[in-house]
Amino acid sequence: MSTRTSGSLRTYLLTRVLLFVPQVLVILTIVFILMRVAPGDPISVALGGQRTPEQLAELRAAAGYDRSIFVQYWEYITGIFTLDFGHTIIDNRPVTQIFTVNGGATLTLTAAAFLVAMVVGVPLGLLAGRFRDTPFDASLRVFGILTYAAPVFFLGLLFQLAFARGLGWLPSSSQASPIVLATVESRTNIFLVDALLAGDTSAFWNGVQHLILPALTLGLLLSGIFMRIIRINLIQTLRSDYVEAARSRGIPERKVVIQHAFRNAMVPFVTILGLQVALLMGGAILTEQTFNWNGIGSQLVRYLENRDYVAVQGVITLFALVVVTASLLIDIINAIIDPRVRY
Amino acid sequence: MTEPVLSVRELRVWYGTEHGPARAVDGVTFDLRPGEVLGLVGESGCGKSTLGRGVLGLLPRGAHLDGEVIYQDRNLVEASAREIQRLRGPELGLIFQEPLTRLNPLLRISEHFEETLKAHEPDLPKGEAKHRSIEVLRAMGIPPTRYRAYPHEFSGGMRQRIMIALALVLRPAFVVADEPTTALDVLVEAQIIGILADLRRNFDTSLLFITHNLGIVAEACDRVAVMYAGRIVEQGPVNDVFARPQHPYTQELLRSTISLSTTGLHYIPGAPPDLINPPSGCRFHPRCPKAMQVCPQRFPERVPVGPQTVECWLHGPDELMPDGGREILVREEITVADEA
Numbered sequence: 001m002s003t004r005t006s007g008s009l010r011t012y013l014l015t016r017v018l019l020f021v022p023q024v025l026v027i028l029t030i031v032f033i034l035m036r037v038a039p040g041d042p043i044s045v046a047l048g049g050q051r052t053p054e055q056l057a058e059l060r061a062a063a064g065y066d067r068s069i070f071v072q073y074w075e076y077i078t079g080i081f082t083l084d085f086g087h088t089i090i091d092n093r094p095v096t097q098i099f100t101v102n103g104g105a106t107l108t109l110t111a112a113a114f115l116v117a118m119v120v121g122v123p124l125g126l127l128a129g130r131f132r133d134t135p136f137d138a139s140l141r142v143f144g145i146l147t148y149a150a151p152v153f154f155l156g157l158l159f160q161l162a163f164a165r166g167l168g169w170l171p172s173s174s175q176a177s178p179i180v181l182a183t184v185e186s187r188t189n190i191f192l193v194d195a196l197l198a199g200d201t202s203a204f205w206n207g208v209q210h211l212i213l214p215a216l217t218l219g220l221l222l223s224g225i226f227m228r229i230i231r232i233n234l235i236q237t238l239r240s241d242y243v244e245a246a247r248s249r250g251i252p253e254r255k256v257v258i259q260h261a262f263r264n265a266m267v268p269f270v271t272i273l274g275l276q277v278a279l280l281m282g283g284a285i286l287t288e289q290t291f292n293w294n295g296i297g298s299q300l301v302r303y304l305e306n307r308d309y310v311a312v313q314g315v316i317t318l319f320a321l322v323v324v325t326a327s328l329l330i331d332i333i334n335a336i337i338d339p340r341v342r343y
Numbered sequence: 344m345t346e347p348v349l350s351v352r353e354l355r356v357w358y359g360t361e362h363g364p365a366r367a368v369d370g371v372t373f374d375l376r377p378g379e380v381l382g383l384v385g386e387s388g389c390g391k392s393t394l395g396r397g398v399l400g401l402l403p404r405g406a407h408l409d410g411e412v413i414y415q416d417r418n419l420v421e422a423s424a425r426e427i428q429r430l431r432g433p434e435l436g437l438i439f440q441e442p443l444t445r446l447n448p449l450l451r452i453s454e455h456f457e458e459t460l461k462a463h464e465p466d467l468p469k470g471e472a473k474h475r476s477i478e479v480l481r482a483m484g485i486p487p488t489r490y491r492a493y494p495h496e497f498s499g500g501m502r503q504r505i506m507i508a509l510a511l512v513l514r515p516a517f518v519v520a521d522e523p524t525t526a527l528d529v530l531v532e533a534q535i536i537g538i539l540a541d542l543r544r545n546f547d548t549s550l551l552f553i554t555h556n557l558g559i560v561a562e563a564c565d566r567v568a569v570m571y572a573g574r575i576v577e578q579g580p581v582n583d584v585f586a587r588p589q590h591p592y593t594q595e596l597l598r599s600t601i602s603l604s605t606t607g608l609h610y611i612p613g614a615p616p617d618l619i620n621p622p623s624g625c626r627f628h629p630r631c632p633k634a635m636q637v638c639p640q641r642f643p644e645r646v647p648v649g650p651q652t653v654e655c656w657l658h659g660p661d662e663l664m665p666d667g668g669r670e671i672l673v674r675e676e677i678t679v680a681d682e683a
Contacts, residue, residue, distance in 0.1 A: 241444035248401055248439075249459045249509060250432030253424070259458065260447050267449070339493040340448055 012335050020328050025077070027320045032076050035313045041065040042309035046089045063089075063310075076313075085314035090306045095314030098299050104190035105175055106295035109218065110284050112211050116219025121226025126262060128227065129234030140227065147224030152283050156217040156290035163213060173292035176207045214291040218283045222276060229272055233265035240264070267338050274330035278323045347374035348549045349398070349517050354410035354420075356390070356397040365618040367393040369573035370410070372645075375517065378547040380539075382564035382581065384555055384596070386615050390573040391553045392440075395519040398551070399435050400427040414517070432463050436515035440522040442503035446494035452480075453491045455509055463513055479508040483538060500531035507538060511548075518542075519551045524559070536563050557600050561585060569593045572616050572626035579651030589653040591633045625656065628672065633657060637668030 038045075043060045051059070060066050064075065079085060085095035128140040147155070164172030175181065175191050180203045184194050192211075195204040237243060238261045246256045285297035292298070296315055303311035335341045356368040367390040375381050383391050396402050398412050400419055412419040414434065419427055431437075439445045446455060456476035460467055477487045483504040494502060503523060510518060520539065524532035540563060542548045552564055560567050561581060568578035569592065577590040588594045598609045613630040616622055622629050628638035635656055643654040644663060656668070 241439070241441065242447040244401065245437075245439060245445040245506070245509075246447070246458075247428075248399065248431055248437040249462070249513075250428050250430065251458060251462045252428060255458070255462065259450075264447065264449055338449060340495050 009335060012341070013332060016328065016331050016335070020324070023324055024321065027324055028077055028080060028317065029073075031313065031317050031320055032073055035309055035316075036069065038309075042089060042307075045309065046307045080317060085317065086310045088303065088311040088314075089308045090303070090311075095311055098296060098311065098315065099318055101189055102294060102296045102299050104188060104193075104295075105293055106281075106284055106288070106297060108175075108190055108192060108211065109214055109287060109293060109295060110280050112215035113218035113222065113284070113287070114280060116215050117222035117226050120219065121223035122230055124223070125227040125230025126234055126265075129231040129238065129265070130257060132231075132235055137231075141231075144224040144227045144231075147220045148228070150221070152217060152221055152286040153290045155220065156214070156287060159213045159217055160290075170213055171210050172213065174210060175293060176203065176210050180206045214287050214293055217290070218280070218287045221283050222280060225276065225279070226269070229269050230265060233268050234261055237261040237264040263337075267334065270330060270334055270337065274323075274327040277326040278319075281319050281322065345376050348377050348414070349375040350411070350413040351398060352411040352413070354394070354397060354412060355408070356393050356402060357407050359405050359407070360619060362619050364407075366573050366621065367406075367618055368397055369621075371570075371573075371575050373568055373575060373578060375549045375551060377516070377549055378543050379566065380543060380550040380552055380564045381578075382560035382567040383551060383553045383570060384557060384560055384567060385570035387555070388615050388618075389570045390618075391555075391570055392521055394570070395437070395521050395551060395553050399431060399437055399519060400424075401431075401437065429463070432459060432515065433513040434515050434517065436510035436513075436518040438503075438507055438510050438518060438520040438523045441526050442506050443499055443526070445506050446502060448494055451491050451493055452489065452505060455505075456480075456512060459509060459512060476508075476512055479512045480505070483508045484534075500527050500534065503527060503531070503535060504538070507535070511542065514546060515548065517549045517551070519553065521553045522555070524556075525554075532559075539563060557585075557597065569596065572621055573618060574626065574654065576627065576655065577651060577653045579649075583650045587649070587651075589648045589651055589658060590627075590655045591631050591657070592627050595632070625654070634672040635668060636670040636672055637665055638672060640665065640668075 041060055043063060043065055044056055047056060047059065057066075064072065076086075083096060085099075087094055088098075124140050124143070128137045128144075131137050160172040163170045171177070176184075176195075180195075181191070184191065184198055184200060184203050187194050187197055192204060192207045195201075195207055238257070240261075242264075243256060243260050246260050247253070251259070281297075284295065285300060287293065288295045288297035289301055296318070300312065300315045303315070331341075351371060351373050354368055354371045355366065357364040357366045369390075371394055373381065383394065385391050393402070393406075397406075397408055398419070400408070400422070402408060408420050410420060414430070417426075419430070422430075446452075450458075453473070453476070457469070457472050460472040460475065464472075473490070477490055480490065481487060485501060485504060485508065489497070494505075497505065503526075507523070523539075524535050527535065536559060539550060539552070543550065552560070554560060564581050566579060567581045567584050568575045569584070569590065570576070571592050577584060577588065577593045584593060585597065588597055592611075595609075595611045599611065601608065611630055616626055616629070622639065624637070624639040624641050625631070625634075625643045628634045631638065637656045641656075641663070643656050644660055645652055645654055646658045646660060647653075648658050656664070
C-alpha cells in the first residue's frame, strides 16, 4: 500500500511542478499588460519635461520602446528567463542589482516577521480555540482584530515612539548603526550574515536590535491573521466527527486535542499561508518605509516616485514570482501532510 | 436471570436553549443483560441518539445529565471525566451513524488502532498492538495489507467495518450502535448486522441498537424499547411487542412500516412534540387515536402488561384513574396552522 501512496505523491508533485510553468507565464503576462495599459511610454513618463522631445525619442529608441508591443513582450519574457530584468531609467542600474543589493534586507525583515507571526499567532490561535468563549479567548480575539486592522505604519510609529523615543530601549530606524554598517564588509548583502561571517558579534547584536521593532510591526500584523485562522479551524476540528469518535474510544482529552484537532486545524492554515506571503511582502513595503529599512520595498517606493517603469516592473515581477513559488512550496507541503491532496 | 450489565434509571438529558431547557431524554429506565441486544426505535428527534450518548457521557457542550447509569456498581452520571474516559474503549463502546467522517483523514488506519490500544494499555508492545488490530480487522473482512492505508482509500461500508473494529478492539462489554447502517446500502447493512450478531454470540457483548428500521429490530434484537418525546413508552421482548403492541404509538409505528404488499402509506398525523414545551400529561395524547380525558391531565404510569412495560392510561392503573378519565378526549382537529 505504501508504495502506491508514495507513487501517487510523486505523480502529484510532478504535475504540480509542471503547472508552475504556465502559472508563471500567466502572471508575467499580467504584470506586462498592467505596466503597459498606462498611457505614454516609460521614458516620456519618467523623463518628460526634463529633456527635449528629440532627446526623448533617442532614449526611447535606445531602450527599444519604439518597437512593436509583441517584440517588447517577447523580450520581457525571455529576459526574465535569462535573469535580465532590464536597466532602471533614472539611474541606469541593472534591475537585478536592486534584488541582490537590497534583497538581503527585505529577506531579513520578512523572515523575522514571519517568525514573529508564527511564534505569536499559532500558539495564541490554538489557545483561543481550545478555550473558546472564555475571557481569555475574548481578549485574544480583540488582539487579533487590532493587530490586523491597525495600519503597519501606525503600529510602526507607535513602536518607535514607545520603545525608541520614549523608553530608549531600541533603535528606531535603519538596519544597523551607521558606523557598524560602514565597518562590516558586505559579502552576502544580508547584514546579519555578513556580521557573523566577519566574526563581529557586537555588529550582529546591533543588527538584531535594529531588526526587533520592524519585525514586530510586520509580524504582529500577520500574527493577528494567523491567530484568527487557526482559532476558527481548531474550533471546527474540535467539533468534528472524528474528534468525537476519538473521545468515544477513550483517548485522553489532551491527546485528542493534539493528535486529532491541532494537526487537522493546521491543514487549512498551511493552505492559506501561501496567500499570506503576498500580504507579508505588501506589508514589508510599508514597514521598510516606516523604519527607513533599505530593502526592495523602499527601493520600489523610490522608483515609483520617480515613475521608473522598468524598475517598478522588475520589482513587481520579482514579487509575483516569489508569491507563485511560495504557493508551489505550500502545495508540496500540503501534499506531504494531507494524504487526500495527492488524489 | 443474570445480573444486568448496565442499568439505566430515570435518566434525564436536557439542553439549555434560549427558550428554556429542551428535554431530549426525560426519565428513561431500562436494563441490559450480558449478550442482550436492545433495539431502541422512535421517530427522528425523539431522543434516541441523545440517550445513547448520555449513557456513555459523550454529550456536547451545554447538555445536562441526571439520573443513574449503573455499570459495574458505579453510577457513570456521577463519574469524573477521567474515570469515564478510561471506561470508554475497554468497557463501553460506540459505533456511529456516519462512517465517512468518523476517521481522522490525516491518520493511517494503523495509527487509529495503535493510538486506541496505547491509550488503555500503555505497556502494550507495538508488535502486539499491530497483531491484535489486524486480527480484529480480519474478522471484519479488512485484509491486513490495508493496515497502513488512509481512511479515504476505503469505501463507506469498509470504513464502517473499520469503525466497528476500532470500537471492538478492546472488547467492550457494552456497545451503543447508533444507526450503524443508516448511511449504507442494504448489502453492507446485512453484513454489518451479521457482524454484530457474531459479536454477541462470541463475546457476550451487550448492544444498545439505535435505529428507526423496524425490520432490523425484528431481525437483530432480543428486546425493543419504543421511544417517544424523550421517554420509553413501551418495552419488551421483540416478538411480543411486534405481535401485540400495547401502546397506541407502537401500534401506529408498526402500521407505518412498508412491505411489498403495502398499497397506501400509513403515517401518524402531526409532528413529534416540541421538547421545550412538551404536551401536558402523556406526550403522545395530541396525536393519539385512543386518547382519553385522563391523558392530557396526568402523566401515565409505567404498567406491566404481560412481558411488556407500557406507559399508557389504557392499561391503568385503575386506582389512579380520576372519575370520568376513561371518557374519550374530544379535541379540535389539528390544523396545519396549529402545527406551524
